[in-house]
Every structure is written in structure tokens, then in C-alpha cells.
Amino acid sequence: MNCEEFEELFSFHECSSPNGLHSPLSSNARTNSCVNTSQKSDLGSSTGKREASKPPPTLTLDPEIEKKLYDYQKEGIEWMYLRHCKGRGCLLADEMGLGKTVQVSAFLGAMYRNKLVTSTILIVPPTLIPMWEKALLEWGGLQPPLLEVLRGECDKRTQRLQRLRHGVPCFFIATYGMLRQDGVIMSAQMVDYVVMDEAHLIKNASTRVFKSAMSLSARHRVAITGTPLMNNFEDLWGIFQFVDGAILGSSRAEFRRTNAILLRGNERDAAGRERAAASQQLALIQMAIRPYMLRRGKQQLESVSAAKRDLIIWLQLDDTQKRMYTSLSNGDSEKQVAQNSAACEPFLLLTSLMQTCNHPWLNLDDETYRGSIQNPFQHPEGGPELGNVFSSSKIAAGIALVVKCISENRKVLVFSRSKRMLDLFGVTLMNWLIDFMRVDGDTAPEERLDIVSQFSEKNNIWVLLLTTQVGGIGLTATAASGVVLLDPSWNPSIDAQAVDRVHRVGQTRDVVVYRLITCGTVEEKIYRNQIFKSMAAKQGTAGAEGVGEGGSVEFHRYFTRLQLRNIVDIGVLDHSETAIHLRCLNPDSVLETERSSLLSLPFVCDVSDNGCILVRSTDDDENDEEGVNIRSVEPCGGSLCQYHGDKALRPVKRFRPECSDQDGLSEYF
Template sequence: MEEENTSSAQSEGIEIVDDVKLQGGLKLPALYWNKLYRYQQKGIKWLWSLHQKSTGGLLGDEMGLGKTVQIIAFLYALDYSRVHSPFGNFVGIGPTLIVCPATVIHQWIRHFHDWAPEFRVAVLHQSGCFQGNKADLIKDINKNNGILVSTYLGILKYKGNLLDHHWYYIILDEGHKIRNATAKITVAIKQIRTPHKLLLTGSPMQNNLQELWSLFDFTNPGMLGEMNTFMEHFNNPIIQGGFANATPMQEATALSVATALKNMISPFLLRRTKAEVQEHIELPNKSEQVLFCSLSDYQRRLYKDYLMSEHVNSILGRGVKKWNSDNYFRANMLMAITRLRKICNHPDIFLYDEGEEPREEDESEERFGFYKKSGKMVVVSALLKIWKKQKHRILLFSQGRAMIRIFEQFLGEQNYTYLKMDGTTPIGSRQKLIDKFNQDETYDVFLLTTKVGGLGVNLTGADRVIIYDPDWNPATDTQARERAWRIGQNKPVTIYRLLSAGTIEEKMYQRQIWKQLLSNKILLDPKTHRAFKSSDLFDLFSLQEPSEQINPETTNIFHDSRVKIQERLLEKKKNKKTDDTPPQEVVFSEDKIQKMKLLAQQLAKSITSKEPKKTPYQMELEEERLEKKKKKEELKKLSIPELLQLNREKANQKVDDTINKVDDHETSCSFSKALEVAETKSNLYRKIVEKKIDVKQLKEKIEKDIENKEKKKVKEKIVIDKSGKVDGEKVEGLVKAEKKKTKASCEPGSSNDDFILNKLFSSKGVSGALEHDSVINGSVRQNNLRISTHASEKADKAIQAIKKSRIDKWRW
């Protein structure tokens, strides 16, 4: 029968393709398998290895690499292979629970329709189509081995119904939602009974190692021991080894402990970065830079006034303390930081928060939300103008809706077309907005709050990203970048992160880098190293005054990561400062000044006269001859001590040796210009007399230079228009003439970012810029054998402590 079906299919022209079989019995149709990228195929093999061991794991690929597709393909492979489950009386896929943010529910449903349309998938959320009793839906899906997609809030809401059933697989999308080990949602999810647990996240560790412990306590309970033991033997040594004042022993211990931790979690963690798989997915290049913007004068006054306010003084202990508990102190500190961030974004947000009402009808520059009140908005205005001319499309992110409203007003005034999505946008209409922006190129800007839309949102219609204000959590800013730089993007992407120089925002960025480096040390390379100083409250509540000689603190910390254009500008400024050193002052006698004025008048007349009676050279020679004769007579009257004193003064001045050539510029007939020419040429002819230079030869050279210059001027006056005519006359063989651009990178239509940065540095208040990717790549330090050996012993003790805590936990 099978042979008849095969011959029938071949006769109808259908190609028979064998299945792809993995070790252990898992298989997939070859056509299905070949649709996956190579790294995604490796991901399915890794998921299958975890399944065979009946253990959990963390799929930590960077955002935008298709973690959802890998999970669905793996579930499809389980069902297609008819894998028998030892945990239930079913073959293939069993009842599966997928937990994700509400904003990406419909993306999961869409991917299931594309990759596994035969699966029965139900949505446990108000946006789903099921209108009956939710408990009946949960029971029905579990009984028929279906797939239930819910949200994290849905787990809390229907916790009792979910705990009534056994689940074959539980999969957490954006699993960092359970990074707080004591949160209600974390405790509820860890109570669900299932033999297979998978966690998906593009940022496994966002703030500290305690979060990493919580994630693995879900996927692999007990693997990292008890939390207190883990913090003592792993977290603390790694943190201490990262500070600038760490000893070589602390640094070596941090390296050894981090290496041990990475080796422990590596079998259960799969993480690929876009840089690693870029050649497979053909992802375009990305340029990510951090721009340090100056505060406006208005902002600076508000910022300094608030730093000196009673509220901040009480936090820093400079005033009367108004609270007794630590919680109240922490709340007031966060309130002060929030207000400073509002001033950095736009001063009107701060003033409105303080009680001032905006004047809606005011059309002056004092109106609410006027962009020139904020230094960062001035930079945004410049970027949008340049990118509009270059036909780029922009994603503009901000943390809060208040700033989004100001941007709406600004974009409307400047006639930009835009779309907006924030927390108030209905979930059902968000995907429509995304599709509209990606498909309709008439929209210039998409305004978004940084956390809206989830991490799975695809906005590849844009190739420029502005992150207006930073977040304490580096993953929040990273997710904004990933919405444009992901699979499907075919244009190079440029990201600018804006920070107000010298303010709380700079401290926030430094904290971001610290967290990212800590994450890289555990997840990627334990040798990653950057030294950081420990900060205090006074660092947070301070302001660096602007100065041309002082760069922002962060650009000095990461000086090796500054953008090349900034290095060139700094070198140019340094050279200019050297060149602009004022020369030694030359003092002329009153008699000399009068003679120079007379000579200048004669020069001016000779320049304007058509037929001068006497050339300027002849007059100057005569004047110099008389002057020299007069000096010789005066020297004869001086005594020997007076002659020695005069020689010393001449040696100190060295005025005559500073002029070695004539600067052959065009000269106007004004008195001041004529006087300048007279002084220059007077000094020249004094040299001629003293050094006995051939005057005739020098004169011929100067006249030849003047003649060549005149010919050059006449040549430059020739006009060649685009029609191929010269001065209105047709020239044979000349088809078209175009203006040659000497520097393509400095033209407004160029895609080169150097042009934009040059503009921002020169006139738009940007005082520094860093290459973000370069900043987060730490250096590697080598230690001697004795220190390395001692550090390895400490790492072994840490592992033994974890093993003991596992036993104690199981006994308990």
C-alpha cells in the first residue's frame, strides 16, 4: 500500500523527501527542517537533549533571533515523532502551558498557525475568543493534550484551576518576569506540576546574580543551592572583584568563581548573540552610540536649584531629617531622582508636576513643551531634520507618556507624520499599528514608550532609533533597539542613546554598563573585566558644570571607546589652542608708528592708482635705508654697557626671526589692511638689506606669483552650467557638469554617521559620544600562578558549599 502511494505521488510530480532524524528518535520533515536557520536547528537539538534527560533549561538567545519559532518547531517534532511520554498515557505532545506577556499572545498564535496549524491552541485571556467558563477551558485543553496560552497575570487569576492538573510542558516567554524570587507570580508558577520546564528570555540577567538564581531555581530546582549560600559564595566574590579598588587576589577570585558558575549552568543554558549568527541570518550592520547632551540654561538653573532644595539637603543629611524608617528614606530618594530625570527630559514636565499649569494657547517660545527649553530635544530636532532629508524612518522611545505628549506636539508643529503607541493603546489595535508603520513608508516617526509592546514587537520598517532617556535596567533600553535590528531588517541600523551630560542620567548609564558587564562575565566570558568605583548619594545628587576643557565623566572612564569623530575634534581643538598662542608683543616707537602710517597711506594710493609714480618696494627700500643710517648714528653715541643691554633686548624679542616669508593675500584699500601690508613688507626689506638678498630676483618671483594668481581668478570666474555651456556658450564635447563633492561624508544626503556627529558636536550641544558596543567589551587581566591557584581553591570551596546546600534543602 505504501509503495502504491509513493508511485502515485511520483506520477503526480510530488517530490518525496525523507525525514530528518536526530539521535534518540526525534524527527522532522526535511522541508520543515530546511526552513530553519542553522543555529535554530542546533537549538532544537539542544531542547531534545534536555527532554531526554527530563530536565529544564533556559533558551537565552538575544532578542530577535526566533526563540518562539524554535519552541514551536520542537513541539511539532515531538508530535510528529510520536514520542512516548513516561509521565502520562499519551504519545507525542502532551498538555502544554505557555505563559507570555499579553502584548505577544497574538504573535504566538500567528506562529502556531504558520508552523503547526494542526495543533489545538486556546487563549486564556480576555483578548481570546473563548467566552465561557475559563475553568472548563483549562480542563478541556488539558484533557485533549492541547496548548494553552496565558499571561503572567492570568496565572495568578486562575492559579487554583491550573494547579488541579498535571502539565507536560510549561514554557515561560520573557521569563525574566520571575526574576524576583519572592514575588507572587514567581511563587505561583513554581508550584505548577510539570516534568519539563523551559524559560525563554533575551536578557537572562538584568540587574544582579540573585535574578539568575531565581530563573534557574524554576528550570532546575536546587541546582544552584539555597539563595543565601549562592549569594555568599558566588555573588559577593564576583561583585567585589569588579571594583576599581579590588586587590589582585579579589580580581582572580572573581574570575575563578565566575568560571565555575558558568561551567555549572552551561549545560542548561543556550545563548547565541546576533554577532555570532549574523552571517547565517544576513543581518545588516548596527551602529550604536551614546550622545552626551548639554542642558539648556533653563534646565541648568532648575537642576541646580533643586539640588540645593530642602528635599535634597535632607536626603544628603545637610538639613533636618524628616523620616525615621529606611523605607521612607528610600521613597524620598527615588522621588528626588525622578524629579531630576524629569528636568533632564524637559523642564516643563517637572514644573507641571510641581503644580504650574501649562498655557495651551501660548504660541511664544515660553509655551508649554517648547523644544528649545530642553538640550536633548534640540539634538532630537537636529537628528530628525537630517534623517528626514536622508529618507530614514525613526523609532523614538521615551520612558513616560508625559514626554510622548510633548513629542506629539513637536512633531505636529514640524509637520512630521507619525504613529504613537503607549500603555493606553488597546492591545487589540497594537499589531495593526505595527503593520501600518512597516508597510506605509509615508510615516516618518513611530513614537513609543520603552516598555510598551513586549520584546517580540517587530518594527523593521525603521532603520534609525533614538532612545531619549535611559532606564536603570539595561534590558529595557536593549529591547527598544531590538525592535528595529532583528530578522527581517535589510538596512543598516543606527541607534542613538541620549544622555544629559553631568546629571543623574550619566550615573544611570554607568550603572547600566556595570550590570551588562556582570551579565557578560557569567553568560559569555568570565574574563570580561572593567573596574568601577563605588558611588554614593553625593555622586547621584551632583552636577558637572560645562566646560570646553572637561569631557563628561563617562567619556573619560571609557576613553578608549570614544567615537573617532570626537577624537579628531579633540585633537583639532588641541592643535588650535597651540596655534592660537599669542606671539610676543612687539612695541614700536611713536616715530616708527608715524612713518608706518605715512607709508600705509602711500601704499593705499599706489594700489588704487592706475599708474603709480613710485612702486611700494622702492619707497620701503628708501625708508629702510634712512632708518638704518639713523640707527647706526645712534649706536655710535652709545657706551659699551648700553650696547650690551641693547643686544640682550634684541635677543629676547627675536622679532625679526619670526617672519620668513610674505603672506600673499588679497589686500583691501582700508587703512588697517594697508598698515598690515606695510609692516610685513617693511620687515622683509629690512631682511633684504641685512642679508643682501638679490632684490631683482625676489621681485621677479613675487610678480610671477601675482600673475599666476590673477590667471587663477580669471579661470575661477568661468561658469559651467549643467546644460554643457561655458559662460552661456556651447562647448563641443561637454555634455554635463556637476559640482564635485570633496567630502561625501559631510554632505546632508550622506548616510555616513560622521556627518551627523560632526553637526551635533559643532552646534547642537553634544559634548561627548561613545561606541556602546565597545564600552561593554571589557579587558582581560592576567594573574600570576600563586594568585590563580589560591583563587581556584576558593572557587572549589564555593562549589562544595552549593552541593552541601542542595542536600540540606532536599532533607528539609
């Protein structure tokens, strides 16, 4: 069955059962409320006649541009043109680093040259404006005055938007902030295309930016994101509601119930009927979105992508960190949190625990911190219990990994969510006489590309420090082939975006990624939630990747509902239970020589292969307690572990203390 047949067969009617979505109905049964009328209506449009004419069967690209495109990028442009010919919106969701910006720029340029498009509004994050200007010029052949970035005060932007009313061909670039402020003005005039880059920013239907995006009047809508599903399946509803409300059709409240079914089905302690219900709902969603979503991964395009080695480096806490972390977890602060229902209290505790995992100084007040960073090798005013700049296993292991990369002739990107952590890491780099540069939220957008260029060109600059939130989007740093993530993000896609600054089209060397996570802490719980979210994201996009044509994709379920929620409970701090479980699932994923080399680094107690997380589920995973087969695997060291359906991971023979009966794994798996 082709995409056109799917389009008609699997668009949902705007109704669902209390237990989730109904089976798809034919297009004849759709109600008008499902249809994005701003896409369909051309009433009062001065260019309605042009839209009514049948477009040519193929889109002609500029020969000079076409020869620079990869084959898969040409296929992406052709796919967008087919969606255009059908009069429907679409989501380009290629994995990060595969050139979505290039494809859309080439598509819009070709549409303009073929006189199929004269007006477009592109909504992008402010940091990506320079990249889009460059791409639209280089790949689309669009330049001023045809191409214009909206700037200045609201009155000035309103004046520039009047070009749309007068029928002047124009391609506007605006930011999400402008969309929030000028949504009414932008929606006053019909345009040929609205393009939303980083479309996951409109996934929350409660936000003003989502409502402003929905109000835009456009004949065609294109959403672009490499992370269409970041937290849960409800993210898909927001994005596809913008693309075309008829695709999923259900109301937000109805889809929220579907989301609950899907998430529960992914938990390890879900009952068989809950898993079956989730599989059914997932299959319906995959079939509904498949015609409108194009997603290719780097693994599918090995000819244009370098290999990637993605490792979890499990660390023990430094003694100073351990004392502070234990005090925060078990002290009076925890009791206060338990007695206080205010949402801010547990959040403050959680923040303090996460900061301690990085460095105790991250918990200092601003004045004390400023004084301490001036004398980083001395104890701050709070006393010796706060340590000095070196009182962090993250600093020690991170520097060791940077030195390892330099010895392999690799330039390195070092990411952290905390600017203070970058301060401390920078001080340590200077102590090691390692030259570095830095990009964070205080770096002007126009300076960021220049810093990356200097980092790429200067042979003496080995390290680029970046905040994950800022450095993770809009930058290309393929001169580096090493990445160190000092701390995990709540959302795995944010870390993936950071990694893909290096692992992308144009990279000529194999890439190595080191993710630093402390054992038994909130970071280990965050990583477990990353696995859960990654599995949901893979399931949600499997249909668009051409996986699971015959139904939903099943992956191994790692965690129970209880384990995913007890986020601040202190665990075993001298080893990682998650690492043991991953090693039992994938005993040969890390070579012994590689493991031994990394275990020799300070504070490193285990190593896991992050690239082996999304393993397909086996019959054993799906069986109930009665009559299941037992699957055994042999992790390193000869400790034989069993999987018994939904039951816990249990040791059979114990040759190492880490696989003992007292390891507590039954509480988590």
C-alpha cells in the first residue's frame, strides 16, 4: 500500500473510545473540525487561481545545487513536493545531522524558481537565524530583498509584513518570540508556506506559541525537527495538529488518554493486557502519521555518516561530593520536602542533588562562588567540607578523557548544563595547559559561528566548552571527533542534539562519545528515564523509518513504574545497578581491552554501551509468569544472570559481589 492510500485510509476521525483511539475511518467520514481550514481554504486569496492549477509532476532543481545534494536529500525534496501536490502538510523528522535545513532550503528555492511559491514565513529559534540565512542563499538561491529577517520593534515588523498584503514575493524569517508577540499580525494574510524549525517547541498545546502557530494562515505547513517525541506521545499530537489537524483527529484530552495507555505499556511491570492495548494504540498512530512524516536515521545512511561509539562512564562520587550528597538525601531537607506539598521544595532538593553530582561548589550562593572561583585551589568561605576545584569526580574523569582524546589526535566538545561547571572545568584545563574556547548563553549568536570556526581551524585549540542548551543546536563542529557530556539532561534528545554537533554529515572520522553519570544518584535515575523516553521516541517514529510495517515495534522493557518515579531516593554509591543490568543484556558490547583502559581512569567504576540500549524485546519479555522460558546471559566475570518474564533480574551463580542477592536489582527491574 502506498503513501497516498495510507493518507485516505488512516486519517483519524475526531472521536475515540475511553480506552484510546478508534480504528481509522475513511476520509468520507471526517468531520470539518478535523481539517486545518487555514491550509484548505483559498477564499479571498489573490493567488487562488495559481493554486488551483495542477502542479508539474516533478520539481526541477538548479543543476548546480542538485549535484551537491546527497541522494537521500533529493528524495526528501521529492517527498515534500509530493505532499505539496496532495495539498497536505508534512513533518521532516530526519535524525539530527542529516541536513534538514539544506533539504528545506533547496525545496523552497526550487518552488520559487518554478513559480509555485511566492510567500513563506519561517519560524526559527533566534540562534539559528544566521544558519538559515546562509542555507537559503547557498542551497535555495534566495537573497535579499526577496529574503528578509524580521528585526526591530513590533511596529517595524508590522510594516515589513505589509509586503504580503501587496503581493510582493517575500520569504520572511522570524523567531518564536516574534510569533508569540505578532501572531495576530502574521496570521492576517494567507501565505504559501509556513515552516516551523525545531517544531518540538510547539508540542505543548497549552502554550501561547502553539496557539499563535495554529492561527497562521497558510496553504501548506512544514514542521522540521529531529526530535518529534521528546517526553511522551502527547508531543506528537501538538506537532501534527499544526501540520494538519486531520492526521490524528482526536482532541487533546482524548489523545492524553491514549498517551497514558502507551506509557503504561512501556513499563516493565505492565500486565499483558496493558501491553496489548499499548501495542494496538501504537500501531494506529504509526499508520496515521506514516504518510506525513519522513524520518531517516544515520544507520540507514552509512555511506554518508561516520561510525559512532557511545559509552556511559559510570563514576563514583568524590569523598566531598559523597558527604554532601548523603547529607542532602538523608538530612533535614528531605523531611521538610516530605512535609511540604509545595512543588518548589522537591524541585530545590532535586536541583541541589544534581548540582552536587557535578561539583559541591555549584550549590554556593553567587557571592561566595564568585570569591571561590578567584581562588579555585583553596577552600571557599564555607569551610574545607566544600573542597576545592578538584573536589569532583566529574572534573577528574572529564580531564582524563580529554587528555585521552588529545592523545588520539581528537578535538573534543565538552558539554554541561551548568555554566559554573564549565567555569570549573575551564580552570582545570588551564592548570593542565590545555587551550580551549567556550560558547554559552552569554555568547552573542553572531559570535558563536566565529568561535566554532576558530576552534575548527586552529591546531592548538583542542577543546570547546559549551552549555548543552545553547551549543546543542545550530552549530556544526565536525573538526572534533570526541564528545564529553559532563551531566545527563532530563530529555535524551537534548543530549543527542549535542552529540550531533559532531556526528553528522561531513564528519570524516569515527566519533567517540563519553557520557559521565554518577552511580546510585539522581543522575542514574535520570539516565533510566532517558532509556524509557528513548524507547517511546523510537516506537513513535518507527513507522516513518520504515520499521514495523506489520505492526508496532517492541523493545526490551527495563524499568517498573516504581523505579521510574523514586527519583530522589539514594542508591548504592559505589557501583551502578543499571550498568550491571545493561551488561547482562549486552555482555559483549564493550571490549575487555576498552573497558580496562577506561576503568584505569580516576573514579571510573564501570562502562556501558549506550548504543545498545534499544534492543528488540524477545518472547521472554512478553510472557507472563506462568510457563515462560528462561534466557541466560553471561556478563563479564562469569556471573550468570537470568530473565524470568516480568520478574526481576536474579543471579544464578555469584562469582563477583556486584551480582549478589543483596544488590537490590529486584526493586528496579
